[in-house]
Amino acid sequence: DAGVIQSPRHEVTEMGQEVTLRCKPISGHDYLFWYRQTMMRGLELLIYFNNNVPIDDSGMPEDRFSAKMPNASFSTLKIQPSEPRDSAVYFCASSLRDRTYGYTFGSGTRLTVV
Amino acid sequence: DQQVKQNSPSLSVQEGRISILNCDYTNSMFDYFLWYKKYPAEGPTFLISISSIKDKNEDGRFTVFLNKSAKHLSLHIVPSQPGDSAVYFCAATPKTSYDKVIFGPGTSLSVIP
Numbered sequence: 001d002a003g004v005i006q007s008p009r010h011e012v013t014e015m016g017q018e019v020t021l022r023c024k025p026i027s028g029h030d031y032l033f034w035y036r037q038t039m040m041r042g043l044e045l046l047i048y049f050n051n052n053v054p055i056d057d058s059g060m061p062e063d064r065f066s067a068k069m070p071n072a073s074f075s076t077l078k079i080q081p082s083e084p085r086d087s088a089v090y091f092c093a094s095s096l097r098d099r100t101y102g103y104t105f106g107s108g109t110r111l112t113v114v
Numbered sequence: 115d116q117q118v119k120q121n122s123p124s125l126s127v128q129e130g131r132i133s134i135l136n137c138d139y140t141n142s143m144f145d146y147f148l149w150y151k152k153y154p155a156e157g158p159t160f161l162i163s164i165s166s167i168k169d170k171n172e173d174g175r176f177t178v179f180l181n182k183s184a185k186h187l188s189l190h191i192v193p194s195q196p197g198d199s200a201v202y203f204c205a206a207t208p209k210t211s212y213d214k215v216i217f218g219p220g221t222s223l224s225v226i227p
Contacts, residue, residue, distance in 0.1 A: 004157070031213060033215075035217075042203075042217060042218065042219040042220060043158070043203065043217035043220075045214060045215070045216070048213065048214070050213065055213065056214060091157050091158075093157070101160060102148050102150065102160030102163060102215075103158075103160065103215065104159075104160070105157025105158050105159065106157050107155070107156055107157050108155075108156075108157055
């Protein structure tokens with residue numbers, strides 16, 4: 001298995017532009033998580049899905065952020081409009097129901113908003 | 115309000131010695147704890163976990179200890195190797211939200227050859 005695949009690896013965009021981050025979870029995993037890592041706040045959970053259904057989006061910072069999971073093999077995190085304070089590394093992770101084995105994270109997308 | 119705390123941002127240890135990484139938590143509803151390791155430009159990788167019904171779990175060179183009364187856990191790495199140099203995150207999940215993992219801020223470990 002190729003693991004959790006995120007794209008792009010790096011994204012530089014101008015303030016006000018729309019940004020879409022993509023994630024392909026591990027096949028067979030029924031949970032998908034979006035995290036954001038910053039120096040100030042560490043790893044924050046933004047939203048997670050179970051069987052493609054959003055379960056908890058309480059970590060989504062503002063209405064500018066939205067996430068979708070149209071099928072079991074694909075999810076997107078969209079920021080519209082983007083702001084400089086959104087600059088961070090965004091991680092996607094997937095897991096099975098059995099938490100014994102933890103999550104499998106992707107390599108992340110480093111977003112820079114200028 | 116940080117529910118999972120790692121008060122040491124960094125730690126340096128000589129190769130071959132023991133590395134001890136500490137973690138404190140505030141939420142008494144946490145009942146499962148995990149450690150993740152992260153190398154630069156990669157995502158965190160799961161290392162070891164422990165349930166609240168245990169006080170110790172061992173996997174090779176890695177051992178996690180849990181002291182529920184003190185709301186404290188620690189990760190011991192023996193012997194430490196240069197490849198262990200990474201950021202280590204402590205994480206916890208509450209009974210009430212089984213699927214939600216809360217991460218600490220991380221401790222950067224440097225193992226000096």
